[in-house]
Amino acid sequence: MVRVVSRKTGWRSVMERRLQCVLHAMDQLQDSKSGPRELHDARVACRRAEAALRVCRDLLSTKRAQRLRLDIRKIRRATNESRDQDVLRKWFTKQKGSESARLCRIVEQHRDKVFPRMIKSMGNLQQLRDSVTHVTRPARGSTSIGWQSCLGRRLLQEVYRFLEYIPEVDSETESLHEFRIAGKRLRYAVEFATEVLPKSNFRPLLRRL
Numbered sequence: 001m002v003r004v005v006s007r008k009t010g011w012r013s014v015m016e017r018r019l020q021c022v023l024h025a026m027d028q029l030q031d032s033k034s035g036p037r038e039l040h041d042a043r044v045a046c047r048r049a050e051a052a053l054r055v056c057r058d059l060l061s062t063k064r065a066q067r068l069r070l071d072i073r074k075i076r077r078a079t080n081e082s083r084d085q086d087v088l089r090k091w092f093t094k095q096k097g098s099e100s101a102r103l104c105r106i107v108e109q110h111r112d113k114v115f116p117r118m119i120k121s122m123g124n125l126q127q128l129r130d131s132v133t134h135v136t137r138p139a140r141g142s143t144s145i146g147w148q149s150c151l152g153r154r155l156l157q158e159v160y161r162f163l164e165y166i167p168e169v170d171s172e173t174e175s176l177h178e179f180r181i182a183g184k185r186l187r188y189a190v191e192f193a194t195e196v197l198p199k200s201n202f203r204p205l206l207r208r209l
Contacts, residue, residue, distance in 0.1 A: 011059070011147060011196045015052045016136040018192070021045040022072060023132060026125055036086040039079055046076035051188035055154040059147055060135060068131045071123075078121045085111035148197065155193050162186040183209055
């Protein structure tokens, strides 16, 4: 059973925008002149799209939608090594001395090697475009009754997951890293909910995150 949603912030519309941002970011990344900014934007676009697909998975209970989320996650993970090189290069650039300059050059050379491999590992982008069209096409101007409760339930699960990763005072680096990832997951999910449900007061939580 469906009903028409008149406002442009319906969950399907917001999700479609997020998925289109992934496609745009991938196109930018394919450019030979793309650098750290384009790579960062692509990673953020992927995280936002993953969050939207994750909290709406009860409303998109199709194998194609599940596959799309996994494909986007695969693309994001493929960028990890190049992103690490960008972070290292930025850090070495701020340091003084010839040794830091030498290490910076080594990092730059390594990034030049891994970047083409990253692009290749992303796979067929046309297939990704087809999946985005397939997932967002059905009833773009409509949504299922009870979608708010479905979204709220999944959002609450994201909160519980985040709480599980709160580290101890003396936690090791790996625990802190996992906590940061859990925080990002929750933040992007809350951003989606804030855009879809503008009357809900999620902004204090976003600022806290």
